Amino acid sequence: MFGALxxxxxxxxxxxxxxxxxxxxxxxxxxxxxxxxxxxxxAFAASAGAAGGPERGAITGxxxxxxxxxxxxxxxxxxxxxxxxxxxxxxxxxxxxIETTWWLAAIFVxxxxxxxxxxxxxxxxxxxxxxxxxPELAKIVPVVAVTAAAASLLLVxxxxxxLKIERPEWKMPADGR
Numbered sequence: 772m773f774g775a776l777x778x779x780x781x782x783x784x785x786x787x788x789x790x791x792x793x794x795x796x797x798x799x800x801x802x803x804x805x806x807x808x809x810x811x812x813x814a815f816a817a818s819a820g821a822a823g824g825p826e827r828g829a830i831t832g833x834x835x836x837x838x839x840x841x842x843x844x845x846x847x848x849x850x851x852x853x854x855x856x857x858x859x860x861x862x863x864x865x866x867x868x869i870e871t872t873w874w875l876a877a878i879f880v881x882x883x884x885x886x887x888x889x890x891x892x893x894x895x896x897x898x899x900x901x902x903x904x905x906p907e908l909a910k911i912v913p914v915v916a917v918t919a920a921a922a923s924l925l926l927v928x929x930x931x932x933x934l935k936i937e938r939p940e941w942k943m944p945a946d947g948r
Contacts, residue, residue, distance in 0.1 A: 780827075781834065783933035784819070788835045791815050792842055806907075807914040810888060812839055814919035817852040817883035818926035819877040820862030823934045828858025828883070831934070849894050857887025876927050881920030888915040 788945020791811050799809040816835050836851030843850070861883025864876060889912050895903035931937075 776901040780831075780934045782832055783935070785832055785838070785935055786839050787929060788815065788846065792838055794833075796842065804918065805910060805914050807911050809918045810884065811922060813854055813857055813884050813887050813915065814880065814922045815930065816858040816928050817861035817887065817919055818876075818923050819930040819934060820858035820860065820883055821864050821879045821923065822866035822927050822930035823862065823936055824917065825859045825862030828860075828862035829855045829933055830858075831930075832856070832858030832887070846898050850891075852894050852916075853887045853890040857883040859883075860886045873927070877920040877923045878929065880923035881916040884919030885912050885916035885930050887889055888912050909914050 773839065795811045799811055802809065812835050816832035819831035822828075823831070832854035833851045836849075836854035837847070838853065839845075839850040840847045861879045864879035889908070892903040892905070892908060894909070
């Protein structure tokens with residue numbers, strides 16, 4: 772049983788998640804496009820879904836969400852639900868795509884991150900917060916989605932490595948677009 776844990780993808784996901792969590796709590800608190808904190812851990816959860824499918828994305832998102840909850844001090848499991856949902860939604864690219872392309876993965880990472888970030892007020896309302904739905908949510912969700920889609924260019928290959936998935940042949944068109 773211990774050997775199975777050592778050979779699982781969690782031995783790679785947890786250290787990467789810790790580094791991204793440290794970046795999110797330090798660097799990305801200062802760099803806020805349009806006054807919104809970049810959710811790099813959420814973007815990694817969605818990238819894992821785009822790289823490995825809905826099941827692996829949900830498991831990775833849940834694991835990263837537990838780490839996030841422990842670091843931030845929020846109720847345990849609240850971020851796990853939203854990050855697992857982001858990974859699951861982004862993982863649907865694995866089920867509907869015909870050919871693996873970088874831009875399709877970026878779109879699904881952005882959609883997954885938007886769904887995950889949009890689910891945060893719902894989860895907060897369920898755990899008892901009174902003012903969970905803020906007017907700034909209309910600005911927060913698109914910024915998080917666009918930054919996650921941009922970060923997916925780096926995070927999807929890292930997710931493939933951490934999930935031990937073989938690298939696909941991403942094809943660029945001959946005209947460079």
